[in-house]
Amino acid sequence: MEPLELAEILKKRFPGEVVDIVSHRGQVSVIVKRERILEILENLRDDPTALMNHLMDLCGVDYLGKKENRFEVVYNLYSIPLRHSLRVRALVPEDDPRISSVTSLWRGADWHERETYDLYGIVFEGHPDHRRILLPEDWEGYPLRKDYPLPGPKTEWHGYEEVKEFSKRLRKYDFSGSPGEA
C-alpha cells in the first residue's frame, strides 16, 4: 500500500492523535501526540492492511529553538510481508521528556530506547532495563542535545580525581626500567 494511504487510514482511526502528515522525497511521516503512541504502533503492527512487523529504527531528534515541542521520537516502520514503510514521529515536550516504551511490541526496541535515553534524556516508561548504554553510568548530561557543547562539558569528569589518586598509589611500583631505578 502507498504510505500516504496508510497515513490517511491512521488519521481516520486516531483523529485526535495525528497532528500532521508530512511527505518528503516520497517518504511519509505521521506526526502524532505521545499519549497513545503504544496503541498507534500496536495498531500499525497488527492491522492486516499495515502489518508493520519490522521496527527498522527508533531514534530521538532535538529541534531546539525550531519547534514548539523540542523533542521528537522517530519510529521507522517497515512491513516485511507487504513491503511498505511509514514513519511515525511522536512529539515530546522539553519540560516533561517521557514517552511509553514499545519494548512490549518489539523486543529489538530495547537497545534503541536505551540509546535515546542515553543521548537525549528522553525517559521511556515501562522499559525493562532503563539504564545508560553507550556512555558510562555516571555520565552527566545528554550529549546529543543541541545545547550540549561539541567539545564536551567544561568541568572535569568527577571520577578523574579518583583515578589520579589511584595512579599516585601505583607510583611506588616501577613499570619502566630495571628495579630500584625509580
Place this chain on the structure above:
Amino acid sequence: MEFVTTLIIILAVVAVVLLHVAYATYFERKVIGHMQVRMGPMRVGPHGLLQPIADFVKLFFKEDVVPAGVDRPVFYAAPIISLVASLSSLAAVPFARGLVIADINIGLLYIFAMSSVASYGVVLAGWASNSKYAFLGGLRSSAQVISYEIAMGLSLVGVMMSAGSLNLTDIVEAQKADFFGCYAIPQILGFFVFVVAMLAETNRTPFDLPECESELVAGYFTEYSGFRFALFMLAEYVGMVIMSTIAALCFLGGWHGPFDVPYIPNFWLLIKIYFMIFFYFWIRATLPRYRYDQLMRLGWKVLIPLALANIVVTGIVKTFIS
C-alpha cells in the same frame, strides 16, 4: 658405579627428549604453516632452524609475573609437578632394545600413573591462579583427563592380553612374533580408541578445551608467564612425545621394521614416533574444537564401550585360537 651409569643414561635421555621437544615446536610451526599456505618461522637461522633456541632464550629472560592474590606455594609448584611427572614417565620407556632406564614389569601401568599425576599440575594451576578462566580450564581438564584415562587404559588391555605382559620391551617383542608384525591391525579398535584418547589426554586439538583460547583465553595457564609458562609447554610436548612413543611401541611394532638399518637400532621407532607427532599437528590444522559436553559424551558413550568391546573380542579370539 652402576649409579653413575644410570645417572648418565638419565641425563642423556632427558637431554635427547628435550631436544626433540624443542624441535617438535619448530616442526609443528613448520607443518601447520605449510598446511596453511604460509612459511612458518623463517627468520632465525636458515629456514628458522634456530627458532626454538630463540624462543627458549626469550621465555627464560622474560619477567616472571606472579599476580596478586594467587596461592603462591601451589602456583609455584604446579608447573613443576606437570613437568616432573611427564619426565618421570620416560624412565620406563624403552627407546631401543635394551635402552631403557628402568626395565620394570609394570611399565605401562607406571606410565599411566605418571600421566595422571601430570594432570594434577594442570588442576592445581587452575585452582591457584585466582582467575576464573584458569579455574574453568582446570575444572575441564580434571574432568577430561579422568574420563579419557579410563578409555585409554581399556584400549591397551587388548594389547596386554595379546602380549601377555605389561613390560613394554616384551610387548614389542611379542608383536614381532605376531602374524601381522604389529598390533595396529588385529587391535584396530583398540588403536583407534587409543589415538583419540591420546589426543584428549595431552589436551590437544580437537580436545584442547582446558586451554581453548576462544572462550577461556588460555585456560589453566592464563596467569602464567615467562619460565613457568615454558615449563607447562614443555610438559605438554613431553607428554606428546611419550604418548607417541607408547603408540609406536604398543601398536606399531616398536623398533622392528621391514628391514634393519645398520648403526641406528631405533631407526624405525623414531620414524614411527615422528609420524605420530606429525599426526598430532595434522589433526590440529584440520579439525575444529569439541564442546565440553560433547567431549564427555564421546568419552563415556563411544570410546569406553568400544574399548570394552575390543577387550571382549580379543578375549574370545584368544581363547578360540589357543
Place this chain on the structure above:
Amino acid sequence: MDTTRMKPVLEEEGELFTLQMGPQHPATHGVLKLDLELDGETVVRCRPVVGFLHRGVEKLAENMTYAQSMPLTDRLDYISAMANNVGHTVAVETLLGIEPPIRAKYIRTMVCEMSRISSHLLWLATHALDIGAMTVFLYCFREREWILDLFEELCGARLTTSYTRIGGVRQDVTGHFLESLLRFTDEFPEKVHEYETLIDTNRIWLDRTQGIGVLTAEEAVQLGLTGPSLRGSGVDYDIRKHRPYDAYPYLDFQVPLGTHGDVYDRYRCRMEEFHQSNHLIRQCIEKLPSGPILSEDAPDLVMDPRPKCVTADASLSAGLIKIIEERKHFMEGDVYVSTEVPKGELGFYFVSDGRGIPMRMHIRSPSYIHIGSLPALCEGGMISDVIANIGSLDVVLGECDR
C-alpha cells in the same frame, strides 16, 4: 583495591559463578563485554555491555557538512568501509534529490559486493577460529588480501576507503582493475569450495553449530535482526530486493534463505552469499556502461551553508543589485534510507533544516541490534555456544558503539 583482589575465585551467590568476559578477550571481536552468570558451564544470564568504542559520530556529523561526514562512516564497520560509504551517500542523495550517473551506480554496486565478500571472509575466518578450525582462518585471509589490494588500486586505501562522493564516485575504474577483478571472480568459487571442504560437513563443526542459537522467524523479526542473521531464520528480507538502490534493480541475483535459524543456517546463508556476490560482480563488470562518474548536480565538497547570492532586483532601480544572504540551500525534511551492508541493515536517518549540515544524522547499525539480541541466543546454552553465537551474528564493535 586490595579487598577485591583477595576475593575467592568462587563468589557464592547461590550456585552461580559470574564471569566478566571481555572487553579484552580473544573471542569477543573487539571491545564487547559480556557479564555472564554461569551454572557450571551453562549460561544462566548474559548481559552485553557496549560503549567502550563510543566516539560520538552522530554528534560530530551534526557539526560537519554532508560530504565531510562521509569519511566518518569508514570507521563504523571498518571491515566493509565501502558498503558504509555507499550507504551514507545513497541516503544523502535521497535527501538532497541528486541522481548519480548510471556508471557510478554500477561501480558502487561492484565495490559494495566486493566489500561484502571481504567482510564475509573475515567473518568466516574468525568464526571458524573461534570454533577451533584454525586453517580456514588463513585461507580466508589469503583471498581477503586480494580484495584489499584491489581496493588499494581503486582508491589508494585498503580499509578506510572514503571512495564515494555525493552524486557519484571519486575515481573511475581502470582496465587493469577490471581485469584483476575478473580474474578474482573466476577463481573465487573454487576457493569457497576449498573452505567448505574443511568445515562444511565436518562432524565436529556440525555438532558445534547445528541446533545452537536457534531463532524462529518471528523471534528474529521481533529482535530486529537483519541481514544474513535474519535470513538464516528463513525471513525473506533483503533491502537489495525490497527497496533496491544503485544498480541492484538491473542485476540478477538470489537471496539465500535458511530454514532452522541456527548457527549452521546462518553460516550457510553467508556461504551462499559468496557465490551471489561473485555473480553480481561479474554482471557489473560485463554490463558496466560508459559515461561520467559524477553527477552534474553534485554539490562541491565544502557545501557552504551560507552562500551569498547576487541578483538584480526589479524593485530597485536599474544598475543596482541586491545581495541576499541565502541560508537555505537545500530542502527541509527528513529521510530514512537503509542499505544492505554485509552485517545487515545499515540505516541513516537524516533531518535537514536546509543548511549544508545535517540537523540530525542517526545511524541504525546492525551490529548494535545484533548484540542486543545476544541474551536471547545465549541464555540456556553452554559457554562455548556463546562464542559460536557471537561469531554467527557477525558483529563489529566500531559500528555498534559508533
